[in-house]
Amino acid sequence: MTWDDYAVVWSGLHGGFDPRQASPLVRGWVRGAYRIGSWLARNRVGPLAVTLAGLALCLAVPLAALTGPPGLAAGAILVLLAAAADGLDGAVAVITGRITRTGFVYDSVADRIGEIAWLAAFWVAGVPGWLTVCAGAASWLHEYVRARATAAGMPDIGVVTVGERPTRVAVTITGCVLAALAALIVPTWTVPVLIVAVTVWLTLQLIGLAQLTRAVRAALR
Numbered sequence: 001m002t003w004d005d006y007a008v009v010w011s012g013l014h015g016g017f018d019p020r021q022a023s024p025l026v027r028g029w030v031r032g033a034y035r036i037g038s039w040l041a042r043n044r045v046g047p048l049a050v051t052l053a054g055l056a057l058c059l060a061v062p063l064a065a066l067t068g069p070p071g072l073a074a075g076a077i078l079v080l081l082a083a084a085a086d087g088l089d090g091a092v093a094v095i096t097g098r099i100t101r102t103g104f105v106y107d108s109v110a111d112r113i114g115e116i117a118w119l120a121a122f123w124v125a126g127v128p129g130w131l132t133v134c135a136g137a138a139s140w141l142h143e144y145v146r147a148r149a150t151a152a153g154m155p156d157i158g159v160v161t162v163g164e165r166p167t168r169v170a171v172t173i174t175g176c177v178l179a180a181l182a183a184l185i186v187p188t189w190t191v192p193v194l195i196v197a198v199t200v201w202l203t204l205q206l207i208g209l210a211q212l213t214r215a216v217r218a219a220l221r
Helices: 003-013 024-042 047-065 069-096 101-124 129-151 165-185 187-220
Strands: none
Touching: 003 024, 003 069, 024 069, 047 069, 047 101, 069 101, 069 165, 069 187, 101 129, 101 165, 101 187, 129 187, 165 187
C-alpha cells in the first residue's frame, strides 16, 4: 500500500481528516506510523498483537511507579511506547486490510484500560485516590459522550477538544518526568508535582467535555 492510499483510508477512519494536509508534526507522526506499520505487516505482525503489546506496556506503568522516582521515569518511557503502539495497531490494520469493527472495539477498550493504569500509577505514587478517580471519570465521560453522539447520528467526531487522548499521553509523560526530576532536587516535591499533573488532566478533560457537548448539541439539533 502506498502512502497516498494509506492516507485516503486513514482519512476515512478519522472523520475525513486528511493527514497529508495536516501540520508537519501530525503529518510526520502519521507517516511514521505508516512506515513502521508497513514493516510490521511484512513481518506478519497482526493489529491485535500490537494492541495487546501496547496494553501490556500500560499495565507495567503502575508496577514501575511502585519503585519510586526512577520508576516514574521508566513509566514515562513505557507510556510513550504504549502511545506509539496505539497508533501502530491501526496502521497495521489498514495496511493489511484487516480493519474490523471488533478490532475498533478492542482498541478502544485497551485505550481506556491503559489510561486507568496510568492514573493508578499516579495513585500508587501518592496522588489522592479521589483525584485520580475524578480524572478517570472525566476521561471516560468525554469518550462516552462522543460514542453515544455518534450512535445517535453525529456524522463525525464533532470537534477535536483539548482533552483528547494525545493530551492525556502528554500530561502523563510530562508529570512522570517532572516528578522524577523534582525528586533529585527535593524528594518531597515528587507527590505535589504528580498532584498538579493529575489536576491538569482533570481540568483539560472538563474543558474538553464542555467543547464536545457544545459540538454534539449543534450536530444533533
